[in-house]
Amino acid sequence: MLSAQQNDFITRVGPGAPAGQLLRRYWQPVALVDELEGPRPVRPVRLMGQAFVLFRDEAGELGFIDRDCPHRGADLAYGRIENGGLRCPFHGWLFNVKGDCLETPAEPEGSKLHTRIKQRAYPVVQRSGIIFAYIGEGEPPAFPEFDCFVAPDTHTFAFKGLIECNWLQALEVGMDPAHASYLHRFFEDEDTSESYGKQFRGASADSDMPITRVLREYDRPDISVDPTAYGFRLTALRKLPQAQTHVRVTNVVFPQAFVIPMSAEMTISQWHVPIDDTHCYWYAIFTSFTGPVDKKRMREQRLELYELPDYVSRKNKRNNYGYNIDEQNTQTYTGMGFDINVHDQWAIESQGPIQDRTREHLGTTDKGIVAFRRQLVRAIESTLEGGDAPMLISVDQASGFSGPPSIDGIEKAGVDPVQYWQEADLARRKACDWAAARLTEPAGE
Known part of the structure; x- marks a missing residue:
């Protein structure tokens, strides 16, 4: 357990x-590209x-600037896109996207006031359906050439969701x-x-x-943690019958992401991004190693749970996460439906706005x-x-x-688990056009 001071220090x-x-030394996801589509591409963040x-x-250029107008503090999130930038409706x-003040139209003719006004602007880039911003000092780090960033757009899909608690427990x-x-136990197995x-x-x-079935019947995993260049x-x-072993390899990418298997054909790269001390968003990039992602289907599946424009779960603490006692007795371990995002949200938010780690x-x-x-x-x-930190590359x-590498599979009897996941990862890449084109030795070993 931690002291209260130690808990504040890391949260x-x-x-x-x-x-x-x-x-603030790292790129942070700030919006989905989808959120800037439509007639008014402006979002408060x-x-x-x-x-x-x-x-x-x-012109299609992205801008990320402080929200309060430097004139008299009005909210620029209500601004108008026109004449090469974002115009404050107040005066x-x-x-523009660099934070330069182009016009102060209420000033007298010939005024040079605008040349002395600068709104702070921040680096912003678009990657795999997510817009990232950098709000720290100095130059931002580079993006590692992970699968989610190098796969073609056709093979990635991005989404997000709101969680009402601290980023670290999420x-x-x-x-x-x-x-x-x-948490994700189902009493019956569906058609895979x-x-x-x-x-x-x-x-x-x-x-x-x-x-x-694996999760339900074999609930005592042997877990190992190995340091890597990107984190862990x-x-x-x-252990399964007939001397077989279920092998699941997941990754923690410092400082606030993980990369996990979603299925035999997809991985999930997910960030937990603080809105403030007691709220955060998860942002995920789903990356396919087989065919193109059915983005329409993936989006429709997730919009059954998440409500726009703020990506709030329709099942949340205000309606007890949809808890149903009959379902808990017969279908799912939590009684909170079949979407595991709801299960995770309950577990995370039930720890409190900021988990009290003095009691764990x-x-x-x-x-x-x-x-x-x-x-x-x-x-x-x-x-x-004033020193260094991991992944400032x-x-x-x-x-x-x-x-x-992120693998979820069952190795044959007698095969070393490490050898299994390495060979499984290599085989998946060789069978995938975009991944095979850039095969290298695994990084961070």
Whole structure:
């Protein structure tokens, strides 16, 4: 367990907060590309307790600037896209994507006031359906050449969802391979051929055994945590009959993402991005190693649960996450429906707006969480001292990262689990056009 001071040290993210200073050194997802489609490409964004406005000008250029107009503080999120920038409706001051003030039309003819006005603007890029911004000091790090960033647009799909609690407890669910055997337990196995777009509903690779059965019947995984250049690799082994082993390889990418298998054909790269100390968004990129992603189907599946424009779950703490006692007795372990996002949201939010880690008692299966917190503390302390931190990589270093391998499968009797997941990852890449074209040795070993 941690002290209250230690808990604040790793959870609070506002300007000046230690963890906030660290996270500002990294690119942060701030919106889906979809959110800027339509007649008015302007979105308010709250990130780590600060207010911004994201917009796309008439030329298609992205801008990410402070939200309060430098004239008299009006809300630029209500601005108009016109004349090469975003215009404040209060007095017509106009700002381009670089934060330059182009016009102050209410001023006298010939006024040069606009030349002395600068709204702070931040680097912003579009990657795989997500818009990332950098609000820290100095130059931002490069993007590692992970699968989610190098796969063609046809083979990726991005989505997000709101979680009403601190970012760290949301992230830590992805470092916990053991919870799936209970939180995501289903009492009956569905037809795995109908599992497209659904996590923990298909068959494990190299078998016809439903993942739901694996999780339900074999609930004591042997978990190992191995440090890598990008963070950690977690391997969970479940012993099956006939000397077989279920092998699940997931990854923690510092400082706030994980990469996990969704199915035999897709992986999920997911970030947990602080809105403030007590709210966050998850952003995910689904990456396919087979055919193009059916984006329309994936989006429709998720919009059954998430409501626009703020991507709020229709099942939440205000309606008890849809809890039904009859369902809990006969169909699902939680009684909260068949979408595992609801299960995760309940588990995360039920810990409180900021989990009180002075009261927790970690077990053996929490070794990934322990390892990550130690790395997080070291990185925060280094940042406060003006030092380095993991994954602050250069463009030259970016190409040294690939994958990371994320496998969920069943190895044959007598095969070493490490050998199995390495061979399974290689076979999947060789069979995939875009991945085969860039095969390298696994990074970060």
